[in-house]
Amino acid sequence: MRYALAGFLLIVTAFSGLMAVSRSVPKLDEPTKAARIELGRRLFYDADLSINGTMSCATCHEQHHGFADGNRTHPGALDDPGRRNVPTLANVGEFPRLTWADPRLTSLEAQVAVPVFGDHPVEMAMKGHEAEIARRLTRDPCYRTQFSEAFPESNGAIDYPKVASALAAFERALVSRGSDWDRSAHNDRAQLGARVFRRSCASCHSGVNFTDARYHRIGPVPPPNAADPGLAEITGRPRDRGRFRTPSLRNVAVSAPYLHDGSAPTLDAAIAAHTRIVPLPAKERGAVAAFLASLTDHAFLTNPAFQLPQTACGNAL
Ligand code: HEC
Ligand code: HEC
CATH class of the missing domain: 1.10.760.10 (Cytochrome c-like domain)
Known part of the structure; x- marks a missing residue:
């Protein structure tokens, strides 16, 4: 008898658990x-x-x-x-x-x-x-x-x-879906920048938000006592030291300074910080910065x- 009751309670608990799960993904009416x-x-x-x-x-x-x-x-x-x-x-x-x-x-x-x-x-x-x-x-x-x-x-x-x-x-x-880029309204300089970007940057800064949502290191491996170990802080794996999630680049022109520690004061400095993995001549960096400016969505801001x-x-x- 006691077991039957326990079983019953278990079923009730499991059922309300299920209900809680289905409630946690609510389909809300519009109002x-x-x-x-x-x-x-x-x-x-x-x-x-x-x-x-x-x-x-x-x-x-x-x-x-x-x-x-x-x-x-x-x-x-x-x-x-x-x-x-x-x-x-x-x-x-x-x-x-x-x-x-x-x-x-x-x-x-x-x-x-x-x-x-x-x-x-x-x-x-x-x-x-x-x-x-x-x-x-x-x-x-x-x-x-x-x-x-x-x-x-x-x-x-x-x-x-x-x-x-x-x-x-x-x-x-x-x-945010109203930038010049979303409307394919590029000027010439941004066009050149877009080509460089596709070639050199889009492997990580991919998709409509310009991020693969994965973790990469763009600079040298930081020392073991670095103030911010990046992904390694969570995983404990030495090879994750200095790895950070690729940031989205939407509205990036209005969000200076850049990088996880804010150490890059300008877009040019942020792009230059990738030199180890993607070396670009200054002229191409300038064009890419113009392309990045086309990701600003003034209506959103x-x-x-x-x-x-x-x-x-x-x-x-
Ligand atoms: C291997 C992947 C990878 C590639 C390739 C790459 N990036 Fe990044 N990018 C990152 C990561 C990771 C960060 C953050 C690094 C950090 O904070 O230490 C970043 C940061 C940035 C930032 C700063 C954004 C912010 O909000 O702080 C800009 C701008 C940027 N990248 C532009 C570019 C451009 C332009 C290129 C091509 C020339 C490029 N990236 C190529 C992974 C990549
Ligand atoms: C003192 C400044 C500060 C305040 C206040 C703050 N945030 Fe943040 N927020 C940050 C920083 C810094 C990060 C990045 C933290 C990290 O990566 O370790 C962040 C990250 C985030 C992210 C992740 C964004 C992404 O790209 O993944 C979200 C979402 C967010 N905050 C929402 C909020 C909300 C909601 C509140 C209020 C309840 C809030 N924040 C209050 C500084 C702040």
């Missing part, structure tokens, strides 16, 4: 999806996601820089120095692996925990304060309305997983739908 993106947008700009209310996602991911920023690295809310250059978020919903060198991070929902709770480096410094996030947001009646519209089954309950889910929904809406929202629940924010 819910729109509400979730709009909520994610507000959260993206909300400094209440940092310990001392000084830092939002947008502090480091600025729209006019393609959702990167203009710094080599960006210090966290408690002034811990940043470790790596802020990557752009254009088309980030299409990336199979996230960040410069962590192949375990494959979903936007999971990635949110890195800036919010991470301590290597400390960014928004909320480690150990998960409940505080819910508490702060719940105080705002408009957030309660927005969460109930974005997650209709939850009756306005606010918790961190919903925060992450809404942020991910907003990030998936950050689609100024799209009002991605800006700090001016209103929520019909009231000015």
Whole structure:
């Protein structure tokens, strides 16, 4: 009898587990999806996601820089120095692996925990304060309305997983497909650059986002005590030292400085940093830089739908 009950419970547990899995890939109706993106947008700009209310996602991911920023690295809310250059978020919903060198991070929902709770480096410094996030947001009646519209089954309950889910929904809406390159509107110099690029660069910077999402080393092998071991930090394999994920090149002309440590101040310097694997004469580097400038999507950089929202629940924010 006891076994029968245990068996029954096991089946019930397995069944609800299955339900949870099918629920985790929701097919949202349009109004819910729109509400979730709009909520994610507000959260993206909300400094209440940092310990001392000084830092939002947008502090480091600025729209006019393609959702990167203009710094080599960006210090966290408690002034811990940043470790790596802020990557752009254009088309980030299409990336199979996230960040410069962590192949375990494959979903936007999971990635949110890195800036919010991470301590290597400390960014928004909320480690150990998960409940505080819910508490702060719940105080705002408009957030309660927005969460109930974005997650209709939850009756306005606010918790961190919903925060992450809404942020991910907003990030998936950050689609950039309006550059000159997308419209095949190249000038002559960019045409020459495009040819050089296809020959010398497209093996790694491949596809519509100009990345193979794989890990490569473009410079010399760093010493074992290097501040940033790259992929080796995760895999422990010496041959992964100095390997980083090929960055997307969309809107690259507005996201200087470059490379994982922000050490290249200009596009020319970033291209020159590949000399060991793809030596190019200065003239070709210039042409490639012109081609890269054709990947700037001005409509994306100024799209009002991605800006700090001016209103929520019909009231000015
Ligand atoms: C202090 C600056 C800072 C803040 C604040 C910050 N980020 Fe980032 N973000 C970074 C840096 C730096 C990286 C690259 C980290 C790495 O590769 O190790 C990154 C990487 C990412 C990536 C991966 C992009 C890619 O190309 O794979 C996403 C997505 C992202 N951040 C979203 C967010 C969201 C959402 C928030 C707010 C919850 C946020 N970030 C807050 C600095 C920041
Ligand atoms: C073997 C693969 C590979 C090839 C070939 C390659 N790249 Fe890269 N590229 C990378 C990787 C990996 C990085 C990041 C390296 C780092 O941060 O240490 C990178 C970084 C860049 C950056 C900086 C982007 C940013 O946001 O920081 C630019 C610009 C760039 N590459 C352009 C080019 C051009 C132009 C060519 C051809 C001349 C080229 N790459 C060839 C792999 C490659």
